[in-house]
Amino acid sequence: MPEVTAEHVKYFAERCRYWQREFGLTNWRLYVDQRGDESDLAWADGNDTALIFTVIISTEWNEPVTLEALNATAFHEIAHILLRPLVEFAEAHNSARDIECVEHAIIHRLSMAALGNA
Numbered sequence: 001m002p003e004v005t006a007e008h009v010k011y012f013a014e015r016c017r018y019w020q021r022e023f024g025l026t027n028w029r030l031y032v033d034q035r036g037d038e039s040d041l042a043w044a045d046g047n048d049t050a051l052i053f054t055v056i057i058s059t060e061w062n063e064p065v066t067l068e069a070l071n072a073t074a075f076h077e078i079a080h081i082l083l084r085p086l087v088e089f090a091e092a093h094n095s096a097r098d099i100e101c102v103e104h105a106i107i108h109r110l111s112m113a114a115l116g117n118a
């Protein structure tokens with residue numbers, strides 16, 4: 001499996017901060033970390049009260065680790081911050097799984113528009 005190096009993590013963190021600025025989400029404190037995972041390229045978790053958002057990138061990917069893929073993954077994770085108010089609202093009325101499907105459909109559309117891939 002392709003390894004995600006320290007250089008990759010550095011570039012990924014730069015792209016996360018870039019998309020955080022582009023989306024105007026600078027009121028959030030953003031942390032980027034690396035951890036092993038079997039399935040996901042990266043994942044994210046947030047604390048809405050403290051406005052802290054942590055993005056974790058996996059140590060290994062099941063696809064080639066390219067700059068384009070790192071940027072697209074950073075875009076994807078930061079889009080989760082963008083959509084957090086909507087998700088919080090929807091969770092009061094729907095199942096988390098239904099919301100996640102709709103959320104990913106929106107992120108893929110944003111990614112197609114901004115990057116030409118999803």
Ligand SMILES: [Zn+2]
Pocket residue numbers: 076080104
């Ligand atoms: Zn996602």
